[in-house]
Amino acid sequence: MSWLFLAIGSCFLYAIVTVINKFLLGQRATTRPLVFTFWLGVLSVFTLVLAPFGMGWPGPAAFLFDIFVGLVYFVAILYTYEAMDINEASRVSSLTGGLTPIVVLILSYLFLFESLTIIHLAAFLLLVLGGFLISVRKSRSGLAGGLKGFWFISLSIILGAIYWILAKYAFDSQGFVTGFVWSRMGFVLAAGLVLLRPSWRKMIFISEKQATPKIGGLFVGSKLLAAGGSLFIHLALSLGNAALVNALQGVQYVFLLIFAVILSKKFPQILEEKMTRGILAQKIAAVLLIVAGLALIAF
Secondary structure (H helix, E strand, C coil), rough: HHHHHHHHHHHHHHHHHHHHHHHHEEEEEEEECHHHHHHHHHHHHHHHHHHHHCCCCCCCHHHHHHHHHHHHHHHHHHHHHHHHHHHHHHHHHHHHHHHHHCCCCCHHHHHHCCCCHHHHHHHHHHHHHHHHHCCCCCCCCCCCCCCCHHHHHHHHHHHHHHHHHHHHHHHHHHCCCHHHHHHHHHHHHHHHCCCCHHHHHHHHHHHHCCCCCCHHHHHHHHHHHHHHHHHHHHHHHCCCCHHHHHHCCCHHHHHHHHCCCCCEEECCCCCCCCCCCCHHHHHHHHHHHHHHHHHHHHH
């Protein structure tokens, strides 16, 4: 059950990254989704530090497959940030967090021939429902009402799910280090291809000039934490069931809720968390569902 602890550790690191990103995405230098995704791709080159721990040459066909996996990952992340850029982040995260695991469950059954026991299926449903409840925030127009960039959200969910399945297949067929490092090189390649378009290249160079040392330091720091979170979650993916690992995303929202309660008074502009009786009841119910799901997996 080591994959469970790896996934929880990943959720903790990603929660810290989310807090930092909420600040960075409000800055002029890092607010554009393409810029954010580009630098995430560039910094992925440091995945090569894992090469001595078992990286090998997978063969021409598998190499091209890994590069394709990295390209899919880049586009999936870009569409996620694009969706969050024009909508409330909580509404996007609740939709993607609720629907992506379901798509992963279907695809993993069809293409990876993975299936869940009755207990694990119950855990999956509890985790997905809990993750949805803890991240959703009702607005006047409802959850889906007034959503902009519907295609960004849809493609984010679909491509995100496809990426999980492709990555799991790469790990199973090539070994974790080989599949992970080569697919990350595809991510780096995707970032490099962005520079071929003059308007995008200009956008990225301008953002670099606007970044202050403080912002640059926070950005690099957040990406290092994200790298740790990515390593943990992909290790968990290589060891566990793709649908269950993806469903554990709700644990990240539990950590975010804890951070919000602790830090919201000092940094209200970043971690504002309004708590009415109804919202508090919703959050408590969500946490209980997630804890119940984790208990079913662990025991």
